[in-house]
Amino acid sequence: MSDTAQTSDRVRVVAISAGMSDSSSTRMLVDRLLAALHTQAKESGRELSAQVVELRPLAAELAQTVTSGLVGPRVQDALDTLAGADAVIAATPVYRAGVSGLFKMFFDVIEGDVLLAMPVALLATAGTPRHALVVDDQMRALFAYFRALSAPTSLFAGGPDWGSASLSTRTERVAAELLALAESRVRPRILGTAGAHYRHTFDGAADAAGTPGSLDLGSDLMRLATGGSLDPE
Amino acid sequence: MQFGIFSVSDITRDPVSGDTPSEAERIRAAVRIAVKAEEVGLDVFAIGEHHNPPFFSSSPTTLLAAIAAQTQRIVLSTSTTLITTNDPVRIAEEYAMLQHLAEGRVDLMLGRGNTAPVYPWFGKDIREGLPLALENYNLLHRLWTEDVVDWEGRYRTALQGFTSIPRPLDDVPPFVWHGSIRTPEIAEQAAYYGDGFFANNIFWPKQHFQRLVQFYRQRFAHYGHGTPEQAVVGLGGQAYIAKTSQQAKAEFRPYFDAAPVYGNGPSMEEYLAQTPLSVGSPQEIIDKTLSFRETFGDYQRQLFLMDHAGLPLGTVLDQLELLGSEVIPVLRREMAARRAPGVAEAPTHASLVHAKYGNVEPRQPRPNPNRGDNVTGTSPYQDTEGGAGVQYPAL
Structure with a gap:
């Protein structure tokens, strides 16, 4: 418990970057956001730690995870890192009017409850501004499925954006939003008060990380498990 | 502690010879394998239930009854019996009948099944799979413990004044194991009734199973069936054994590489490092199996998958010979030496009869x-x- 107390003031940011080159424009966007986060955290006297998980080196192992169900050690490390986050940056390139396959593959293998009430910043890059809505159309829906708390502003950089000062402004804004969500401790509060009401299975990395708390032993299904009955329909 | 084998009843092309056994050959082979398992000193033979090719075991009680007639000692079980798509009334009747014919050498493992179309084929809704399983078992339990049942539920026609026949042998139902990979409600139900809990354990990360087993142990104690350590836990595993590690790996590799269950992805070495699969010398199988105990605590039943992926009958019988002569005797000794005091033995019909009646004659x-x-x-x-x-x- 003392560990938790010591680290509770520090905001642990984990970025998942699906950029394809080294370094990629996706990673550049992630780094700009992290820089803004560090600056703003410093200004408010908040400690912040950041880890970036690059998916590119995990590509082969991720493909095997998808086809075989066997989670390899490097993918497991990435999943564990994600499970330890207070806030997440999810960043993908857009190639063909959607999130990249690599990005989706990673989020296809994460545990269903690990992003529950998690503050998430949504980032995408593309070669053309015509892909701008991928962030709001697809990524926002994906993270809604995970019941994450997506920051209100999305960060998209497609070609000309890299020459526009408004990219910096938006980056600052996303940093402020993500930091506000993390600092308000809205996630631990939601999990603390309502955690037991989320039905979760024992595959949950969120469970391993100490959240979302204990099982609801009073649910309809748990009552049925212990000799009770369902209301006949 | 009990050691045995379990089969999923797959009929798979032998990737080395290119031959695919016929259904007739594979069904006869299953009986041979079970008889051999008894001969080499194993305690349990369990068979799965499927309702589509390339599997053969649609009717486990028929197969197990034939095996019962040809064996004297081995316990016959399932891996698993579908508690979702089978009518619990039929499960009650069929397994009680089998229990009589096998003179008590019967238990069963319940599972929900992982073949989605089986639900609609049997008129069930897969989205209701979990409540269906829970409700069906509540009914099955009553059918086996109460002579006359009035019952009403959501998923089955109501029963009024129903008696499931024959009554279980000695009025002691077959012991039930609940199999689950990740569902706390199933572990809770197993704990509530004081039944066993089986973690297939074939795919890791083992932490999932570990926490589910831990939860089951705590709840078993909560419901007053004993200490957490006395809860009844079974584990699965897979093994291919040869005199040397190199020989085992060389012989098994073509089967591993061709088996869809391994995903045609990760190498055998990766699987060996990351899952309970054991391919090696008897000592390697022993060491790996002993590590299960460190993960899950003392447990009561270890089942190995030995006859899958197209391995020909002759090879499977040789494997059983090695398992019975070189692996299991050491495992029995080592597990017993490490066992904490007070840990329960795996329930058998005799122990359950004794627990219910003491020295009094059982009810007939x-x-x-x-x-x-x-x-x-x-x-x-x-x-x-x-x-x-x-x-x-x-x-």
Whole structure:
């Protein structure tokens, strides 16, 4: 418990970057956001730690995870890192009017409850501004499925954006939003008060990380498990 | 502690010879394998249930009855019996019948099944799979512990004044294991009834199973069946054994590489490092199996998958020989030496009879005479107690 107390003031940011080159424009966007986060955290006297998980080196192992169900050690490390986050940056390139396959593959293998009430910043890059809505159309829906708390502003950089000062402004804004969500401790509060009401299975990395708390032993299904009955329909 | 084998009943092309066994050959082979398992000193033979090719075991009680007739000692079980798509009334009847014919050498493992189309084929809704399993088992449990059942639920026609026949042997139902990979409700149900819990354990990360088993142990104690350490836990595993590690890997590799269950992805070495799969010398199998105990605590039943992926019958029988002569005797000794005091043995019919009756003669139900309307009413047996409140169907 003392560990938790010591680290509770520090905001642990984990970025998942699906950029394809080294370094990629996706990673550049992630780094700009992290820089803004560090600056703003410093200004408010908040400690912040950041880890970036690059998916590119995990590509082969991720493909095997998808086809075989066997989670390899490097993918497991990435999943564990994600499970330890207070806030997440999810960043993908857009190639063909959607999130990249690599990005989706990673989020296809994460545990269903690990992003529950998690503050998430949504980032995408593309070669053309015509892909701008991928962030709001697809990524926002994906993270809604995970019941994450997506920051209100999305960060998209497609070609000309890299020459526009408004990219910096938006980056600052996303940093402020993500930091506000993390600092308000809205996630631990939601999990603390309502955690037991989320039905979760024992595959949950969120469970391993100490959240979302204990099982609801009073649910309809748990009552049925212990000799009770369902209301006949 | 019990050691045995379990089969999923797959009929798979042998990737080395190119031959695919016929259904007839594979069914006969299953009986040979079970008989051999007893000969080499194993305690348990379990068979799965499937309702589509390339599997053969649609009717496990028929197969197990044939095996029972050819064996004397081995316990016959399932891996698993589908508690979702089978009518719990039929499960109660069929397995009680089998239990009589096998003279008590029967238990069963319940599972929900992982073949989605089986649900609609049997008129069930897969989205209701979990509540269906829970409700069906509640009914099965009553059918085996109460002579006369009035019952109403969501998923099955109501029962009024129903008696499942034959009553379990000695009025002691077959022991039930609940199999689950990740569902706390199933572990809770196993704990509530004081039944066993089986973690297939074939795919890791083991932490998932570990926490599920831990939860089951805690809840088993919570419901007053004993200490957490006395809960009844079974684990699966897979093994291919040869005299040397190199030989085992060389022999098994073509089967590993061709088996869809391994995903045609990660290498055998990766699987060996990350899952309970053991391919190696007897000592390697022993060491890996002993590590299960460190992960899950003392447990009661270890089943190995030995006859899958197209391995020919001759090879499977040789494998069983090695398992029985070189692996299991050491495992028995080592597990016993490490075992904490007070840990329960795996329940058998004899131990359950003793627990229920002590030294008193077990109950042997004898029916009352037929009233002429084929309805037995509240007192179907000469010694049935009471008989309260049955609502007769209108005749």
